[in-house]
């Protein structure tokens with residue numbers, strides 16, 4: 001089957017500035033793909049190109065088999081869902097009326113609103129005016145709007161920015177459930193924890209160029225420093241070498257019943273990002 | 283993709299529900315009713331007394347409410363979400379126009395209840411009102427598209443509407459050659475003259491030229507509106 005997204009040598013210039021520079025990657029059907037990068041690295045620009053809001057300056061991008069050319073394509077728009085950080089919901093309307101509008105626009109089935117509200121945990125708020133909701137709830141309304149019509153491919157531009165961990169976890173749960181039903185998800189974030197818990201594969205974006213692309217596990221393994229191991233014993237924290245001598249020392253703590261914890265020194269995704277790009281994520 | 287009545291209806295319903303919860307829109311919409319108290323019931327045969335409440339209802343309610351709806355969608359970033367849905371520009375703009383027209387109709391009924399119902403050929407009257415309303419909905423949409431925020435509307439739209447609404451009132455009394463010449467072209471002037479003709483003679487044939495002029499204004503306003511909309515991209 002053709003990939004959900006295929007991007008090759010894609011560039012986007014704004015006057016003399018390159019927002020994206022020869023970016024290539026593919027997203028398979030059914031994947032949760034993370035686009036990780038600091039502010040200004042080009043994440044939103046990529047989402048805009050893939051959803052037909054911006055034209056590429058060079059290279060090409062195919063989304064669900066169709067070339068993204070910076071034009072409105074209603075047939076294509078029907079198959080994708082989009083949620084951005086500025087949520088764009090109608091504050092004076094109720095949660096239900098907001099979704100009923102988009103149910104009409106996508107010609108979705110009558111009962112889709114109730115089911116979608118259930119899936120994002122807002123079934124009890126259908127009659128509440130959006131104005132009266134908390135920020136986390138509003139974000140979930142925006143998510144419900146994006147997946148109401150059961151899109152094949154969902155674009156999320158920083159879906160949990162400015163959310164507390166509780167609300168972010170709720171959104172993550174809803175996204176995993178959706179993904180289990182077959183929806184491909186393309187997500188941008190500068191939150192490495194989010195990328196790690198949610199994504200099958202992650203691309204690192206820095207100044208418009210990709211500097212790494214792999215599964216979170218392989219990224220961490222390939223950059224792990226395997227020469228040392230951190231041990232916490234009852235007399236304190238020790239860093240021992242990963243060799244015969246180190247093994248003897250660890251065995252000693254174990255025999256004495258003094259070993260409290262043991263860690264291989266694997267880096268966080270944030271550490272790897274700094275190592276590869278010399279920049280921090282936030 | 284084919285034009286969808288279901289989508290148009292979804293937009294119209296949303297627009298209506300949003301408008302009746304929006305104090306700013308309700309206030310703007312109700313202004314013509316308040317103005318109509320200024321006109322004396324006893325002079326119901328004077329075309330001006332009959333015309334101006336209608337003129338205000340169509341221009342203020344029609345154009346300004348429509349402009350407000352469009353500009354607020356831009357300001358709050360919701361227009362982008364509509365454009366990222368399968369809804370076509372025609373469905374979005376017509377859906378809004380349906381809601382605005384319903385509001386304008388209510389305001390007209392309210393205004394006429396305050397003044398008096400004109401004793402004129404109903405077909406001719408309906409045709410005059412309808413043509414003026416379409417032209418002003420298109421003007422309002424254009425003003426909304428050219429504004430970035432709701433407050434921009436007054437800057438972009440007020441001078442234009444002042445000329446268009448006040449023109450027929452001032453044009454004859456000011457006695458300035460070029461200004462009267464401009465006024466003679468205005469859609470509102472043709473509306474007033476058409477209404478006067480209708481009250482005087484009661485025949486449709488007598489106001490044919492004014493209906494034609496209004497139809498021309500409708501076409502021009504719609505073309506202008508479509509031109510502005512099609513040049514509009516996702517980014518402001």
Ligand SMILES: Nc1ncnc2c1ncn2[C@@H]1O[C@H](COP(=O)(O)OP(=O)(O)OP(=O)(O)O)[C@@H](O)[C@H]1O
Pocket residue numbers: 014018019037038039040041042043044045046190517
């Ligand atoms: N319309 C535009 N005109 C000019 N420059 C732009 C435009 N849009 C984006 N840029 C520039 O392109 C670069 C990438 O911007 P983009 O919005 O894609 O970053 P981002 O990764 O989404 O950042 P953030 O995390 O802050 O949302 C930035 O330097 C930005 O200034």
Ligand SMILES: [Mg+2]
Pocket residue numbers: 043044045157
């Ligand atoms: Mg962004």
